[in-house]
Amino acid sequence: MRLYDTALRRIEPLELRRPGELALYVCGPTVYAEPHVGHGRFSLAWDVLRRYARWSGLAVRYVSNVTDIDDKIIARANEEGGDAAEVAARWEAVWWRTMDRLGVERPDETPHATAYVERMVDLIAGLIAGGHAYVGGDGVYFAATSVPDYGLLAPGPLDQLQVGARVEVGEEAGKRSPLDFALWKLAKPGEPTWESPWGPGRPGWHTECVVMSLDLLGEGFDLHGGGIDLAFPHHENERAQAEAAGRAFARRWVHSGHVVAEGGEKMSKSLGNTLSLPALLDAHDPRAYRLLALQSHYRRSMTVSPATLEAAGRAVDGLDGFGREFAAARDAEPDAGVRARFAERMDDDLDTPGAVAVLFEAMKQARAGGDGAVAAAVIDAWEKGLGLPLAREAQVPAAAAAKAAERDAARASKDWARADALRAELVADGYVVEDTPEGTRLRPAR
Template sequence: MPGDPARPTSSSTLTLRLHDSATGQVRPLALRQAGEVSMYVCGPTVYDVPHLGHGRFTLVFDVLRRYLRFVGLRVRYVSNVTDVDDKILERARQEGCPATEVAARYEAVWWEAMAQLAVERPDEVPHATAWVPQMVALVEELVAKGAAYEAPDGVYLDVSRVPDYGLLALQPLASLRAGARVAGGEAKRHPFDFALWKKVPGTQDQVSWPSPFGPGRPGWHTECVVMSLGLLGEGFDLHGGGQDLRFPHHENERAQAVALGRAFARHWVHNGFVEVEGQKMSKSLGNFTSLPDLLAQADPRAYRLLVLRSHYRRPLEVTPATVGDAESGLARLDALARRFPEAVAAGAQVDRASEAIRAGVPAAALEGFCRAMDEDLDTPGALAGIFELVRQAHQAADAGQENEALGLARAVGCLAGALGLALGDHALGPGRTEPDEEAKALLAARDEARQARRFEEADRLRDELAARGWTVEDSPEGSRLRPR
């Protein structure tokens, strides 16, 4: 029957509905080509360590990618790295080193954090510096069409040549212009015109490329439109990123494609902010917690679980209390995996909904999971179903209904795996699974310090355990160590 999650998905049976930022509506994800999804997600500008908001968007789109594969689609996922930018150049000047060194260092930090979060690498990772010739060609084409103009400081897109400019802001151009101003030093004609090419005098710095408009470097908004169309082609299925990119960055990407008469993204998906006491978390506000700091202090899976507990479009508050609560939820999942290790591990090996029932996953559990995920990626609803399966599995086992308990445990392993959550001892990776005597002694000393409310000493011992390669997990059942 159509939409049956036990069958491979095709374009005619795909029932996933996602919010589209261009229309403000939740609507079906209509594919360019049956059975295949092309996704482009804006990646990092590598001038600093990632913060928790970066962690959230990568997890949101990692989960979406995994779910699309789970229901039988082939996914081509592209996410870029901006390795030339004014912020990178400023960091290089501050540190007295080449900009390439800054970009390489912070890109390495980025991928290390992604690995800890179990975020799968994109199929393609285009770097801006490798695509500059194509960007120059795009700017030339826009100028030739009369959609862009050269000014003393660069080349700008004339947004008045884009009839629906402001689509992703959900406002017409006239209302956007109200109160807008041209910043000092800019030579653009209108407030919302934006730089496609920034001219760089030879004496200003060494990071520039030749162009018909003089030496310079591309504007940020030009990078992604060139790389997404170059790798995924016109009319690709989905463009995503954080809510802060919706306008002007994504709107300005779209505007260039429209000005060229080229079909751009068919569906726009944006996740909500990470907030601190109601404020968006960002480097510019100085209120961010770095992602590496969090991952050094908490189980990385707990942050994935925390992100999954909140609908992707809603604000997410990240505090020690919310992370601790997520770790407690993770402990419940791990406890089931320790009780039924073989069943949970077998479920985790099932990577397609079409194979789940044959692998012993109850049909009702699978259908409930897919129903939640299909409705605008309702991960809180999907998780609620998984935790209900945990309760039912323990209940069945306690009642002596072993076969039923094993099927429910397989369902937990399968559906958690579809969300990227590895459970139990098999989640600990290769190598050690048991702490040595020194680590046990440090954990006992930390527990004693916490009980005595010597929290500074407890934190020091936790950090020492982290340096030795152990993550401390606290739960109502007590503390335990997990290899990092």
């Protein structure tokens, strides 16, 4: 597999630390609000990479963190007159419920920032001792220029870039340089705090992932991923801390692209043009959003609009027709040629548009010749390689249909606990549970 490395600015082979094993770290959510469609696209990109790596025969360990202490969480708690921990827990539950609906597999590990504060304090102390960090007026800061190659992940010359949105320049009076960033923020009234040698406070955002990724994946792990908006300064600041601490960090840096609205405008909360991911999943088959993501290369902008979603939905209906037509072919030996052509496209920087084109062409081939081996390869690639399940010929038993109807009633009355419990029962009974505008849809799991 070859992927575009943001640090090297070219496509390079994925050279694994241990043969046959992929150690993957992806920056996860900051849980203070519901996820939007950009979060969905980002999550699908890594879900597809993970599934394809596994389809290719690799063992994958996928770690993605949860930021459960942050300025935005605290601001939300203050607005509501509540507790930051409660806000984080509530919105984290919404995040996972939405990812389940989207068909995104949960990470193998989901470390939470608040569980690693003591180890972050140890890292910061070591950086100060090594001359890479200093105590300022309102916290501890990393001296960016103390790392000779600082800016490796930046999109251009440092003197032409603005410091990232999460660096509150106006509040950080103790900084020596605009590029320096907070490692430890001294306590303010009403904020959650932890003890440290520099006074009560909390860690800066850029320190969290350094500690968690190294703890769970070890030094020199294979790949660090995230949205392209995180490459600089967030991922660069992670990398700089690890280098300053003398720790081998990620071997490859890979980033996914933005979601844009019709007309090409980037979607972002700051512009006020984001779309709710739960609302999108209420209105469309979750597989349609996955297919839309697959038809866009992961590094490029993806347009989300009613027209693109409707087109993807129609294509999914066609895939379901193929799945029913060739249901009996699922147990056949998959055609090696189709598998090879699919893998060739996916291995080339995760070229999902090219891989999807291979599968659609193979579907025509299967239908033209009634070829079960070709159909088996197509279905296997869609379902296991890309995570897009196809319909089967199967009647849903009355008991399962009754549970689905009860779940719809629970959702209508906003009894989310009961709806989630019924979903869990149906999954345990062997069904894939999908939320559609018409209600709960059940398909037998593979």
